[in-house]
Amino acid sequence: MATTKKYWKSTAQLDDSNEMIKNLEKNEFASPIPTEEFLGNDEAMEESNTSRRDFLKYVGFSTAAASLAACEGPVIYSVPYVNQPEQIIPGMxxxxxxxxxxxxxxxxxxxxxxxxxxxxxxxxxxxxxxxxxxxxxxxxxxxxxxxxxxxxxxxxxxxxxxxxxxxx
Known part of the structure; x- marks a missing residue:
């Protein structure tokens, strides 16, 4: 479902003759995003046999592992009697x-x-x-x-x- 909606950031974009807005739109992404730094070269990525499904498995496993590591039960210390009274027997x-x-x-x-x-x-x-x-x-x-x-x-x-x- 393609949409033809156009969203503006300000009312100044409604004026097509505004030169400042045209310059800002041209220079919004002045330099290309350096994807090679974190993805490597495109040819090696295309030749890899890692599928989207494998990626989702790894992401799911790491999320589950992080969640389990964050869930620790509270530590409850049981302090015994220093001098236990004779008439008190725990549980009785x-x-x-x-x-x-x-x-x-x-x-x-x-x-x-x-x-x-x-x-x-x-x-x-x-x-x-x-x-x-x-x-x-x-x-x-x-x-x-x-x-x-x-x-x-x-x-x-x-x-x-x-x-x-x-x-x-």
Missing amino acids: ANYYATTIANGYDYASVLVKTREGRPIKIESNRDAAFRGDANARVHASVLSLYDSNRLKTPMIKGVESTWEELDEQ
Whole structure:
């Protein structure tokens, strides 16, 4: 499909009488492109038996090799415990009994942890004060990661002991 479209770089090319544009068009490629420097002589190129298909194979292989060389996985270093706690065995879950009092949600729960990280909350059926864990209590596992949460029980904003809390 041949096309007869003509493209201009500026509106000055529309004027056929403009001498400056004519000179620039004549001198656009003042010297021929030196293809012999990188292709060699034309006779040797015509006699070679390398086809376009071979060229595309080499280009494809080099592109694939460069892509694979650039794709390296991240290095993740595993740092072991300096002094491993006795109760923590890698891969084995530990369970802790606790209570949750969050707004209108009260429950005695078991928290399943692995390597010290809470991963699941279940209802504690053996607790003296039962309160079944609802969906909000189960979802509160995310709040256990909060480093600003309370570390001790509090009564009316004052730190107390677990015994005082149980009495009240």
